[in-house]
Amino acid sequence: METIKKQLNFWRCAAILELIALIVIGVVFSSGTGIGTAPAPTAPAAAETTAEPAAEEPAAEPLSLWTEGSAPKQKLIDYVTDVTDETSADFIPVEDRIAVFDMDGTLACETYYTYYDTMMFIEYCLHDHPERVSDELKAVAAEIKPGYLADETLARNFAKAYAGMTVEEFYNYVVEFGKKKTASFKNMRYIDNFYLPMVELVKYLYDNGFTIYVISGTERITTRAIVANSPISAYVTPEHVIGTDFEVKQAGHEDEASNMNYKYENGDELVLTGGFLQKNLNGNKAIYIDQEIGQRPVLAFGNSGSDTSMMNYTIDSRNKYKAEAYMIVADDSEREWGKQDWDKKSAEYIEKGYTPISMKNDFAVIYPEGITKAEQQYVPVE
Secondary structure (H helix, E strand, O other): OHHHHHHHHHHHHHHHHHHHHHHHHHHHHHOOOOOOOOOOOOOOOOOOOOOOOOOOOOOOOOOOOEOOOOHHHHHHHHHHHHHOOOOOOOOOOHHHOEEEEOOEOOOEOOOOOOOHHHHHHHHHHHHHOHHHOOHHHHHHHHHOOOOOOOOHHHHHHHHHHOOOOEHHHHHHHHHHHOOOEOOOEEOOEHHHOEOHHHHHHHHHHHHOOOEEEEEEEEEHHHHHHHHHOOOOOOOOOHHHEEEEEEEEEEOOOOOOOOHHHOOOOOOOOEEEEEEEEEOOOOHHHHHHHHHHOOOOOOEEEEOOHHHHHHHHHHOOOOOOOOOEEEEEEOOOOOOOOOOOOHHHHHHHHHHHOOEEEEHHHHEOOOOOOOOEEOOOOOOOOO
């Protein structure tokens, strides 16, 4: 009996050991590794590759629309390079990099009959809305001929013509007028009359941290509408446009002696009264810059004697920064209607401390492709 018990215990232990062995074998095979075999090979890791750095594209040539070898072009590039270099003794902080541009004749064509605000006045009085203006204003518009004087007297007549229009209506009319074509050029709308090399210069300065102001003798709302629809719209904001001012009042209060006598309420309209405040030429350009910008610019660009106050204010010896002033000379009679004498004008500007820019010799192009001079410059207005 004792022998039988020992045999049962032996077989019981053997069964337990066999069960344990089976469990171990099952675990091993479920892991994918056979007994006595090497582990299944795994896919090799992808070889690490070091991507070649992309070749840097060469920097675009600054002022490529200016002629190769142009002295004013190189002077401008040298100036910008110098004053934006933090290691330079002439370094100018970004907040003080202010450049001011006249508009008509400097950024855009002002040779008759492509002078924006003058032609707009003529069209408004004689074609678009003769029913809104007096016979006196119609006569003024009809009498404007080549060589006319764009003075304060004429500007006062401009103001009278638009009396009663809201600011928004006037702005919209300026924009719509710009879509009309000038007779002085083929394929040119009035809004297309910006000089491409000057547009490129504005962008170049903007890209180098300059704040751009347009300081124009044209009325302020008109100038804002022109700039906002021009090739420089991305670089000049409405608050950076300074121009001649016509009187604006709140509708219903046009005859009030003072704007202090009423308050603006929701839905009120601002209207042009026909009154005139100030022409932004000559000494007023320096005064407007001081009042509205509050500091001296370091670059100034103009094209006539009425810009010299702005130029002189910029390069005044009291300017704490290196400053320069440039004058456009309309001497290209092939691509443009320029009639200025380069030798005479350049000598005059150099004597005053300005750098003259020749449209004929310094501009590789002037207008967009397809725009050319018409057979005749002046077509009488009927």
